[in-house]
Every structure is written in C-alpha cells, then in structure tokens.
Amino acid sequence: MDLKGFGMDAVDDADKLPETAINEVTSFFESAPPLTDAAETEICLKEFVDRNTSLSVNGKANRVVCVTSGGTTVPLEKQCVRYIDNFASGHRGAASTEYFLKAGYSVIFLYRRGGCQPFCSLLPDDPLLECFTVADDSIIEMDPLHAETVKKAITETRAAVADGILLKLPFTTIFEYLQILQLISASLRGLGPSAIFYLAAAVSDFYVPWESMALHKIQSASGPLDMRLAQVPKMLSVLRNEWAPMAFYISFKLETDKDILLAKADMALKKYKMHMVIANELSTRKEEVIVVTEQEKVTVRRDSTQAGAEVECPLVELVVDRHSAYIKKVDA
Amino acid sequence: MDLKGFGMDAVDDADKLPETAINEVTSFFESAPPLTDAAETEICLKEFVDRNTSLSVNGKANRVVCVTSGGTTVPLEKQCVRYIDNFASGHRGAASTEYFLKAGYSVIFLYRRGGCQPFCSLLPDDPLLECFTVADDSIIEMDPLHAETVKKAITETRAAVADGILLKLPFTTIFEYLQILQLISASLRGLGPSAIFYLAAAVSDFYVPWESMALHKIQSASGPLDMRLAQVPKMLSVLRNEWAPMAFYISFKLETDKDILLAKADMALKKYKMHMVIANELSTRKEEVIVVTEQEKVTVRRDSTQAGAEVECPLVELVVDRHSAYIKKVDA
Numbered sequence: 278m279d280l281k282g283f284g285m286d287a288v289d290d291a292d293k294l295p296e297t298a299i300n301e302v303t304s305f306f307e308s309a310p311p312l313t314d315a316a317e318t319e320i321c322l323k324e325f326v327d328r329n330t331s332l333s334v335n336g337k338a339n340r341v342v343c344v345t346s347g348g349t350t351v352p353l354e355k356q357c358v359r360y361i362d363n364f365a366s367g368h369r370g371a372a373s374t375e376y377f378l379k380a381g382y383s384v385i386f387l388y389r390r391g392g393c394q395p396f397c398s399l400l401p402d403d404p405l406l407e408c409f410t411v412a413d414d415s416i417i418e419m420d421p422l423h424a425e426t427v428k429k430a431i432t433e434t435r436a437a438v439a440d441g442i443l444l445k446l447p448f449t450t451i452f453e454y455l456q457i458l459q460l461i462s463a464s465l466r467g468l469g470p471s472a473i474f475y476l477a478a479a480v481s482d483f484y485v486p487w488e489s490m491a492l493h494k495i496q497s498a499s500g501p502l503d504m505r506l507a508q509v510p511k512m513l514s515v516l517r518n519e520w521a522p523m524a525f526y527i528s529f530k531l532e533t534d535k536d537i538l539l540a541k542a543d544m545a546l547k548k549y550k551m552h553m554v555i556a557n558e559l560s561t562r563k564e565e566v567i568v569v570t571e572q573e574k575v576t577v578r579r580d581s582t583q584a585g586a587e588v589e590c591p592l593v594e595l596v597v598d599r600h601s602a603y604i605k606k607v608d609a
Numbered sequence: 610m611d612l613k614g615f616g617m618d619a620v621d622d623a624d625k626l627p628e629t630a631i632n633e634v635t636s637f638f639e640s641a642p643p644l645t646d647a648a649e650t651e652i653c654l655k656e657f658v659d660r661n662t663s664l665s666v667n668g669k670a671n672r673v674v675c676v677t678s679g680g681t682t683v684p685l686e687k688q689c690v691r692y693i694d695n696f697a698s699g700h701r702g703a704a705s706t707e708y709f710l711k712a713g714y715s716v717i718f719l720y721r722r723g724g725c726q727p728f729c730s731l732l733p734d735d736p737l738l739e740c741f742t743v744a745d746d747s748i749i750e751m752d753p754l755h756a757e758t759v760k761k762a763i764t765e766t767r768a769a770v771a772d773g774i775l776l777k778l779p780f781t782t783i784f785e786y787l788q789i790l791q792l793i794s795a796s797l798r799g800l801g802p803s804a805i806f807y808l809a810a811a812v813s814d815f816y817v818p819w820e821s822m823a824l825h826k827i828q829s830a831s832g833p834l835d836m837r838l839a840q841v842p843k844m845l846s847v848l849r850n851e852w853a854p855m856a857f858y859i860s861f862k863l864e865t866d867k868d869i870l871l872a873k874a875d876m877a878l879k880k881y882k883m884h885m886v887i888a889n890e891l892s893t894r895k896e897e898v899i900v901v902t903e904q905e906k907v908t909v910r911r912d913s914t915q916a917g918a919e920v921e922c923p924l925v926e927l928v929v930d931r932h933s934a935y936i937k938k939v940d941a
Contacts, residue, residue, distance in 0.1 A: 350694070358811070358865065358891070362682070362694045391723075394735065403726065404737045411764045417751060424749075432743040479690075483834045502815045506834040533690065559690070 299519065301510035306459075308487050309452040310355075318446065318457060322385070322464040325444045329383035330468065339471045340600075342382045343461050345478035346370020347389025349451040351506070353485055360450075361506075365479035367392030369529070369562075369589065373475060374443070375433075376593035383442045385461055387454070387478070390447040396433040399426045399585065451481045455512055462520035469523040470607040473600055474516070476528045477555075484509050513549045523607070525600050527553045531562070542569045552603060553596065563588060568595060631851065633842035638791075640819050641784040650778065650789060654717070654796040657776045661715035662800065671803045672714045672932075675793050677810035678702020679721025681783040683838070685817055692782075693838075697811035699724030701861070701894075701921065705807060706775070707765075708925035715774045717793055719786070719810070722779040728765040731758045731917060783813045787844055794852035801855040802939040805932055806848070808860045809887075816841050845881045855939070857932050859885045863894070874901045885931060887924070895920060900927060 312318070330339045347370065348363030371393035374384050378395070386395065401407040401423070408423040419427060437443035446461075448454040465472040483506035517526055528551050532538040535558050542556040546569055556567040565578040566588060577595060579588040644650070662671045679702065680695030703725035706716050710727070718727065733739040733755070740755040751759060769775035778793075780786040797804040815838035849858055860883050864870040867890050874888040878901055888899040897910040898920060909927060911920040 353693075354865070358696045358863065360694055360696065361685075362692055364690045364692065391734070394738065397737070400737065402723070405729070405732065405740075405759065406726065406763060406766050408737075409759075409763050410767065411760055417756075417760060417763065419749060427737065427741075428743055428749060431738060431741050431749065434738050435742065501840065502838040504836045504838065506836065508833065531690065533686070 298511055298514050302512060302515045305510050305512075306456065309456065310487055312453060312456040315456070315460070319460055319464075321444065321446075322460060325383070325385065325441070326464045326468070328441055330471075339468060340382045340473075341385065341465060341468060341471065342377050342473040342475050343385045343387060343458075343465060344370050344374050344377065344475045345387045345454075345458070346374075347392035348479040349389070349454045349481045350449055351451055351481045351484045353504075355487070361481065361483075363479040363481055365389070365392070368398055369557075370475075370477040371395045372398050372587050372589035373477065373593050376590055377475075377597075378437055378442060380593060380597045382473075382597075384437075384444070385465075386443060386445045387457060387461065388445065388447055389478070390449050394434070394445075395437070395443070396430045398587070400430055404430075451484055451509060452487070454478065454480065458512070458516065459520060462516055462524075465524060466521045470525060470604045472521060472524040473596070474521070474524055474526050475596070476513070476526075479531065480512075481509055483507065511549075517550055525603050526551045527555060527596060529555045529557060531557045531559060533559045539567065539569070539574075542567070546571065553599065555592070566592060568592070570599070630843055630846050634844060634847045637842050637844075638788070641788065642819055644785060644788040647788070647792070651792055651796075653776065653778075654792060657715070657717065657773070658796045658800070660773055662803075671800060672805075673717065673797060673800060673803065674709050674714045674805040674807050675717045675719060675790075675797060676702050676706050676709065676807045677719045677786075677790070678706075679724035680811040681721070681786045681813045682781055683783055683813045683816045685836075687819070693813065693815070695811040695813055697721070697724070700730055701889075702807075702809040703727045704730050704919050704921040705809065705925050708922055709807075709929075710769055710774060712925060712929045714805075714929075716769075716776070717797075718775060718777045719789060719793065720777065720779055721810070722781050726766065726777075727769070727775070728762045730919070732762055736762075783816050783841060784819070786810065786812065787841075790844070790848065791852060794848055794856075797856060798853045802857060802936045804853060804856040805928070806853070806856055806858050807928070808845070808858075811863065812844075813841055815839065843881075849881055849883070857935050858883045859887065859928060861887045861889060863889045863891060865891045871899065871901070871906070874899070878903065884935065885928065898924060900924070902931070 326341060329341055346365075347367035348365035350363075351361040353359040353361065367389055370386070370388060372395070374386050374395040377384050384395075388394070397404075404423070404427065408420050408427050410418050410420060434443075438445075446457055448457055462474075485504075486507055513528065526549075528545055528549065530538060530542045530545060532541060538556050538558055542554040545551060546554045552570065554569045556569055563579070564581075565576055568575045568577055575595065577588060577592050579590070580586040658673060661673055678697075679699035680697035682695075683693040685691045685693065699721055702718070702720065704727070706718050706727040709716050720726070729736075736755070736759065740752050740759050742750050742752060766775075770777075778789055780789055794806075817836075818839055845860065858881075860877055860881065862870060862874045862877060864873060870888050870890055874886040877883060878886045884902065886901045888901055895911070896913075897908055900907045900909055907927065909920060909924050911922070912918040
C-alpha cells in the first residue's frame, strides 16, 4: 500500500485551534447525507431522558450512559456497493451495557446494525439454528446445553426494554453514527456531570466526502485503483468541549502494536481532555485492558478463576466508582 | 475520490492471453496467507461429493451445485482492523440454495461468515430476541406470529444437513474465498457437466497484496490517506477454462446503473464463456432479474400475486431447465 505523507511517527492534528475543528465538523455535517428518522430519534431520546431522569434507581437517580459499540463504515459509492469497514464485534459495548444496567444506570446503546447485543454475548453465532430442535410432533425444543443462556438473553433484554431503561439506536455508516451522537449529546447536555459518554465504537479515521463520491458502482478496469481518503474531523474534541461539556468522558484506544498503545492513550487523554482512556491491545483485549487517567494507569483483568467472567465487569465497576467521585467533585 | 486510469468506458482485461491470466492467479495464490483447515476442507469436500454422486434423488443423480453467497472482504492490514467490504446480504445465494435442494440437487454453500442462511430468509433480523418470550414460569414460548417461519427454518436446515445434501463452508476474505473455490472446483471436476457453479457472491475487484500490506494498524495522521489497490486476477476465466472446464457456469452482474448493466452482462457471457449471466439492478434485484444467455434475454420476475414469493424460485427453475438441456447436449 502506498501511504503518502504517512507514518508511525505521525502526530494527531488535535492541536489545531478549536475554531478550525468546529469549522471542519460543520462542513462534515453539511455535506453528509441527511439522517433518515432524525425527528423520530430526537423525540425518542427526549422521552427516554425525561423518563429516566425522573426515576431513582439504587440511589443513582439521573445517571445515564451513552454506550457506543461496533465499527462505522465508510461508503465508497453513493449507491453503496463497496465500503471500508472497521473490525469490531461490538462485544465490549454490549457487555458493558449489561453491567451499567446492573449498576442502576439507564443506557442509550448506539450500536452497529447486526452487531453484538447486550445479554447475548454467551450465545453461539447462529442461536436459532444451534439452540433449538424441532421434535417429531413439531414442537420446538431447546437444546438443554444452551437453555439457561437463551432464557437469560430473552428475559433480560425484554425486561430492560420494557422497564424503559435501555434505548437501542442502530447505525451503519460514519455519517449516521456522528449525526446520532450529536442528537444524543443534545439530549444529555442538561444532565451535566450525571451523563457518561462511553465511546467503545471503532470510528473510521478516513472517509470519502459525500460530494466527491462516485454516484454509481466503481467500474473495474485495467490497472490498479488509486483512492484518496480525507480525514474524519476530530469530532471527539467538539463533543467534549461544545456539545456536552460537563459530562464524564471515556474513550477507547485499540492498537495491534503494544509499544504505541500507551503513548496514544496518554495523548488522547490530554488532547481530548478525556476522564479515562481504555487501552486495548487487539490480541489480549478480552483478558485485560489498561485504564489510563490523569492520576494513574490501572490494569483491569477478568476474573480468570470464574467461568464466563468478563473483563467488562470490573471495568464498569471502576468507571462507576470514578464517575461517582467526579459527580461529587463537580457538585461540591 | 481520485480515480486514475479509470472510467465508465473502461474495458475488462479478460482478453489477455490465458497464460498471463494463469500466471497472475498463480502469483496471487503464492502470496496469499495460507488457508487454515485446508486439509480438513478437502476431506470434507471429497466425502460430500463421493456420497452425493452415489445417490439418485428424483432421477437427478449426481447433480451438485456450488452456490457462492455474500461479499468478500479485502484486509488493509495483516492484523486486520480495517478492511474493504462489498455490500451483499447473501440473500440471493441462501434462497437459491433452498430451491436447488428442492429440485434434487446437492448443494455446496460457500457463504460469507455471518451472512444469510438457507431457510432463514423470512426470519426477522434478530430471531432469538424477536420470536421468543419467556413466560413467568420461565418456560420459553414462541411468538405465534413467527412460529411457522421459525419451525420451517430449524426443521429444514437440520434435515438438509442430516441428509448430507447440504455442505456449508464459510469465508470472510477474498483470500479464503478464492482458495476454497479452488478446492471445490477440484472436487467437482470429475462430475463433468453435472456440476453447476452458481456464483452469486460479490467478489472484490481490488485488493492489497499480502506482501505489501501494513503489519499493524494504519495510523491516522494529518492530511489525507492515499491507497493503491491492485486488481484481483480474473479467477473466473481460470476456473472456467482450467479448473473445471466441463461444468455449467452461471455468474452474476450487479450494477446500480441500468444502462451499463446489460452491456456488462453480455461482455461477461462472451469473455468468460458463461452459460448464463444473471443481471441484477441494485434497486429492483428482489423483484426481477434478467437472465442473459447466448440465445436470449429472459426477464424473470417473482410471483407478486403470492405473499412471500421470491424471484429465486422461477430463477432456479430456469437454471435447472437449461442445465438439463446442457447435460443432454454434452452426453449426446
């Protein structure tokens, strides 16, 4: 691959003046294809936040977390046949959602269409075909091996949605993701420090601006294909500073190279003024993560003595603890 | 997007000498990451073909179709975080598999991991969460609205796999897809005209050669990203002429621009010596397709008077009819 003006020692451009960042974001949104159902999504969010901020669960009234999950896609054509995708099963966000609900938070789950869902992480890939059989009298029977997992998945999902403490919003493209995130930030702005943004989604760094995109499917031809992708504006800095400046912010860094992982996590913490950055290495991300804050670096590991224990359990515990301290500090 | 040496009037390079094509294919395979489980897949295929060619179902003994389905991905990094994907739900291949099985064919279903499965096309997106409820006594109950669809999906999938007439092989990347397709062609070569290749998968046209791929995640940096992608060798011509030259071949063309669709279908028919090319327009592909052969262009439409009728039903009927005629002609 030919990577011009590109290298491992490259620096992020978040040092730019905030005004430049705001202008870039404005022009990104102006050129983006309009979000379908924007009005419905706004109403939905307003109702969800109103309802949940009037509740008091486990003494943690008003606490709402926006969990983002899965990878965004970048269309290469307007009538999309080809796109660039980011690897992300969505497992981290889905599992974390469960633990936030257990901790008494209401959750807005902004997830990649088709990605992992809360309470479903222990199910096999194709649960319907693998967990059920049809007996001769055409009664559907559950494979006893999966019975408990299946019951838990269905019961807990239905309960959370019925109780109105879980709002699921799907996205596919980078355009949808950022536009919905903006709507969410507007609905959570009023909560001040009680809102968390837990940004586990794998967001594309590069995209093809909508107005310069091919209308129809790119034709294959003799010779190689040269593509130029623009950088996605650093939305995180606008979200943090402008859209919902009092909220508690957690972002994620995923790298395959451990050497640059912690350096990038530190950089993100400072440049974007995150409260916590969760550093993941691709190969070990299900076993442990490193939580980077201004004061400390904490390695959080899953409880390997317990079958099915997930790293998201102690991770969310730590987040809730630091969030409580943050609220206390702001309120003081 | 900057598309050098590129345009709507571009011509495919299938006019090249076959030797050039064979060399390109050889070097593609040599540089590809080795297929995991290649030996197991070969054994699986041999057993499947041996068993099925000794059966006689509905007087159509020995007929085996390889149905390919879903889009291939092109990794942009060796430890894959980002990749280019082709849009394809896999619905065409999954539905066609059902009709081939009903017509007495054995099916090798080469499908994109996570894509549509045969007998499951009428299920909602998330069947487990949408079709079942848990009653108070913690018994799982099926939503009556979906009961018949769910029963059919489970019963027919299990029956086809148990009868040994359906072999499912998953792929994700272009490298896996082409390597497994080569193994399938070797296993079907001996069947001569009784084998069909029904190539509904959306195969990437461009890829990043493995040896020039970045090892680690590409770092975002100031400024745009320039990428150079190489053309995937025209494997179809080698498959058709070298790997299984007596089989019956059906390929698919998907375009968003109707004007160039039929021209491209005609070109594919002649250059790759296909027996049929199925021309799909993105927006109407679930309603109708145009079947292009040397003799005719037939528009095949789904039976819109019947609820749930699919275009794949009359399409596979037509394919089976033309395949029978082809066998008769070759055997004469």
